Amino acid sequence: MESSRANAIASGQTRSRSRSRSRNRSRSTSRRPSLNKRSLSSSSSIGKLDITPIEIQDRPIPRVGITLDNTLPLDFFKQDILALTKTLRISKWHKKTLNVKYLKVNRISGALTNSIYKIEYNDGNIELPSLLLRVYGKNLDSIIDRDLELDILIKLSSKKIGPKLLGIFSNGRFEQFLEGFITLDKDQVKHEVISQMIGRRMKDLHYKIELDSHDYESKLPMCWRLIYKWLSIIEKDIVPSYIENKVDIDSVFLTSFENFKKLIELYRNYLFNLYDVDKFTENYKFCHNDTQYGNLLLDQTFNPKDIILQKELPSSAASYSAIIDDDEEDDDYETDDAVVISTSNKKDTSLVVIxxxxxxxxxxxxxxxxxxxxxxxxxxxxxxxxFIHGEFYPNQLQKLNLIKSYIEYDFQYPSSNLNTKIKFNDFSKTNATDLIQFEIKKLYNETIYWRSTVQIYWCLWGILQNGPFKANDDINTISQKSEEQGVNSIYNISTGVDSMSIDDHENLIIEDAITSSDDDFDYFKYSQQKAAIVIGDLIGLGLISKSDIDVPYHNIIKYLDCNLFDI
Known part of the structure; x- marks a missing residue:
């Protein structure tokens, strides 16, 4: 079927897709069985869309106030994608007359918050540059400030950082697809060369993207502003719904919600007092705040050997043991002659943060x-x-590998105003190596201090993602008919019993819903895992004792290394 506007709104046409086609669509995760099997038909309906261009330097980016429904059956989803490329005037796409059957939509792995797709078109005569389609996830209005995100994307685009922004709609956007790049996986991020590259790329973001003056006005960094915002929403909208339905939400926090809030406040006061209170906001830098492996892309032609300068350097400069041995009292640290490899930054652009x-x-x-x-x-x-695998947390040497790369690259002093016993007041009399090693140790300690903040942040995020308590759908809702508004069509969709023949009943339990998105992630269990690390760290830092937590939860607590350098 042609995807031009005239054809997209043609009335009286019926579209259908077989179950076998639904199985051929690429998925990033396995999906649970579903009762929702659909039969499809379409009738025309279209309203004029107002396009508001956004300027990035001299390049306007179209923006339209319309929602793309990625739960539609795939054929309808494809039709709406093509309609949006025309409405948003996506370069090299919007002027072509395209046939929906040649459009490929593949779900890309690596994202929890959003559904991300690679969009391709090749009919033998016309081959178009691939697009990245991002559809925002559910329950995110209270989590992500999309206007702020857009401001940041505009700032990054003006500095040619990240993929080019091509078009924006109400619940998502089109971006340049970076051909030749692959998403890193959970093992690749641990590679010692790639880890050093990640450290340097994060340093670029922190120091080369300038914050605006208003960013320093808040006494709380962004992560803590969101923590307090999310706590308020959870207390007001989510906890009551679970209490009302007699669901034990306390098990998520390993303690009562009220006590968890008190522990958060106890920890925050401890954390903030580690710094120069009068100059607290001077520590703010532009941060990504979500560098999980799915948000890191690597040029598939990259070879780590190309940037290794040498595998051993003099111990005064590169030996991890030179850093560790200075702390004679830290008996818990390994003091083997572990040596860091030295790498060049000449191919750091092979790693892209998205x-x-x-x-x-x-x-x-x-x-x-x-x-x-x-x-x-x-x-x-x-x-x-x-599940959070505590045994996979980077060991001391793995952390130092990234931190050392971060500190030495474009060296900045001081990297923060953390209160320390050691002071460097006279730089003219300070050995450069001593100064670098001090900064490495300081940042290492800071990552341990901030670890509970990270876990609290994502613990609350998971609860918000899950949303208020929802009772299981009643059996009476299995059979129903509905109309769903597409980009430029109304789709009449029959679900459940009405769309099945007698022969279909035996497949009812195992048949997947024919939709373009899925979300089987267990957010509550994820949040409990994060809370378990928070409790373990507060015990490890001496802020609470194990006896403060009810005995039934003791076996859930996760303990990570809380040893610090003596500086």
Whole structure:
């Protein structure tokens, strides 16, 4: 079927798709069985769309106030995608007459908050540049400020950082698809060369993207502003719905919600007092705040060997043991002659950071620790995608590998105003190596201090993503008919019993819903895993004792290394 506007609104035409076609669509995760099987028909309806261009330097970016429904059956979803490319005047797409059957829509792995798709078109005569389609997830209005995100994307685009922004609609956007780049996986981010590249790329974001003057006005960095905002929403809208339905939400926090709030406040006071209170906001830098492996892309032609300068350097400059051995009292640290490899930054542009929806003014230590904490997740585990694997948290040498790369690249002093016993008041008498090693140790300590902030942040995020309590659908809702508004059509969709023949009943339990998105992630269990690390860290830092937590939850607590350098 042609996707021109005239054909897209043609009335009286019926579209259908077989179950076999639904199975051929690429998915990033396995999906649970569903009762929702659909039969399809379409009738025309279209309203004029108002386009508001947004200027990025001399390049206008079209913006339209319309919602793209990625739960539509795939054929309808494809039709709406093509209609949007025309409405938004996507370069090289909107002037072509395209046939929907040649459009490929593949779900890309790596995203929890959004549904991300690679859009391709090739009919043998016309081959168009691929697009990245991002459709925002559910329950996100209270989590992400889309206007702020757009401002940040405009700022980044003006500096040619990240993919080019092509068009914006109410619940998503089109971006340039970076051909030849692959999404890193949970193992690749741990590679010692790639880890050093990640450290340098984060340093670029922190120091080369300037904050605006108003970013320093808040006494709270972005992560803590959101923590308090989310706590308020959870207390007002979510906790009551679970209490009303006699669901034990306290098990998510390993304590009562009220006590969890008190622990958060106890920890925040401890954390903030570690810094120079009068100059607290001077620590703010532009941070990504979500550098999980799915948000890191690598040029598939990149070879780590191309940037290795040498595998051993003099211990005064590169040996991890040179950093560790200075702390004679830290017996818990390994003191093997572990040596860091040295790498060049000449191919750092081979690594691209994407998805800036959580970015903003923050402490760099939060940003680095957020990345370290993501090492513990395996979002594509078919059975326990929510589970946090404490044993995968980077060990001391792995953390130092990234932190050393971060500190030495475009060296900045001081990297923060963390209160320390050691002071460098006279730079003319300070050995450069001593100064660098001090900054490495300081940032290492800060990542441990900020680790609970990271876990609290994503714990609350998971609860908001899950949303208020929803009772299971009643059996009477299985059979129903509805109309769904597409971009330029109304789709009449029959679901459940009305759309099945007698022969279909035996497949009712195992048949997938024919939709273009899925969300099987267990947000509550994910939040509980994050809370378990918070409790473990507060015990490890000496802020609470294990006896403060009810005994039934003791076996859930997760303990990570809380040892600090003595500086």
């Amino acid at each position: 998805d800036f929806e959580y970015s903003g003014p923050n402490f760099p230590a939060f940003d680095l620790e957020d990345h370290f904490s993501e090492w513990m997740s395996d979002y594509h585990n078919p059975e326990k995608s929510y």
